[in-house]
Amino acid sequence: MSDFEIETRLTSNAQGYWKGHVAPDWNIGNNPNGGYLSSIALRAIMELAPQHPDPLTVTTHYLRPGISDEECTVSTELLRSGRTMSTVRATLEQQGKPRVVVLAGLGDLTKVHNDSQSLVIPAPDMPPPDRCVQRSGEEQGVELPLLSRLDIRLHPDEALAGMAGRARVSGWIRFVDGHPPDSGSAIVFADTFPPSSFGLLGMVGWVPTIELTVHVRRRPVPGWVLGQFETRDLEAGRMVEDGLLWDQDGNLIAQSRQLALVVNRE
């Protein structure tokens, strides 16, 4: 089993709740990464619809920070299970308070619903991983235990805050333990690059995600995943960041969008 599988593992209990443990290894500073918390809830969600093995659309609202190295419970509700899709919602709680709420549609990405025509978003040019810059928490002034689990290599022109001159960040990502990505990996990969706003604004203190929606479009081939994240819409301290993820063959595997706050460093 991979680190990710172990650290998102749940056991069901008699009451139809799931129990898990939020590992400290996915932290950004003292807080568990949002995509990681979504992934824990998604584990429970996927259990409800084994005939639909791929998340197609996953929306998470982040109500409160998670608590790392602490137990969690996940409650789930199967809203509908049809031939092509299942829809499930889940709530992840810690210390008796909901932290993360997820609403997800599941399906089977290997099933072609209609092959009449395709439109494709091509992958951007990107230097190979060994010519990119390893993400570090140093500049951000924050510890990133997350980097013990994810190997993130940033485009050399976008690796330093304020350097890109635009609100964009791109680079490569993979699991440190060598586990190949799957369709669920997109949820955590879509939330673990530095905020794209740093490229424009420099190191603002904190960009907490209010809501993240990931549309998974295809199962990735084994290898690196290429991500590009951009904010084109920032106003009154609220921003909408769009993300795109491609597999190593250049196929789009997911689109993401998040609403986040821009909080000044005090």
Place this chain on the structure above:
Amino acid sequence: MSDFEIETRLTSNAQGYWKGHVAPDWNIGNNPNGGYLSSIALRAIMELAPQHPDPLTVTTHYLRPGISDEECTVSTELLRSGRTMSTVRATLEQQGKPRVVVLAGLGDLTKVHNDSQSLVIPAPDMPPPDRCVQRSGEEQGVELPLLSRLDIRLHPDEALAGMAGRARVSGWIRFVDGHPPDSGSAIVFADTFPPSSFGLLGMVGWVPTIELTVHVRRRPVPGWVLGQFETRDLEAGRMVEDGLLWDQDGNLIAQSRQLALVVNRE
């Protein structure tokens, strides 16, 4: 009261459920429009957090078609109410079955959270409404009772299916009864243009929305709203359509994204 207000009106009953009526006037063919159904659920959601008068992020999953000219019930759950935001989920049922599930974050768009910097998506050039083409159901081969409620004028180069040569549609929209748009209007305006895929594929039979997320960014000024919708990602019969809405002053009022199926006409 406007048609929209009347036709999304709910009464609460003792059990904490809401009761309403799905008007036939917002139909696409025989089915109530998705954005309209979301708006009914949103009415109940907004009641739970009067201190947060604007929807900031609204995700709807469409489980089953709604039934027009038929009663509905809406159940709601306040997940969290904080200083800057409230989070609520709702389920709209008809004939005992959930049709639409909504997860929404509410806030106050007049509150500036942080004014350090802005990024703005400019409105595209668009002929004035009187030089655009009124949306009609004729070509689509479907009745559009919806047009008794919404005045939709399409860009003359994109008004006919397959004409644009790309999966894009844009134009103007307003309420027929002259009621000015508000921050909630974006939810219904984001789902009432013809599917952008028609511009590329021509009249495919049906493009049912699986999930729609709308991020409301600003309260609109009175007048027309300009919408532009584009699909850049279509594969295996599943598409992701992005939408942008601006008010008459050219300010972005909302971004939308939906996952939809492309179903061939039989």
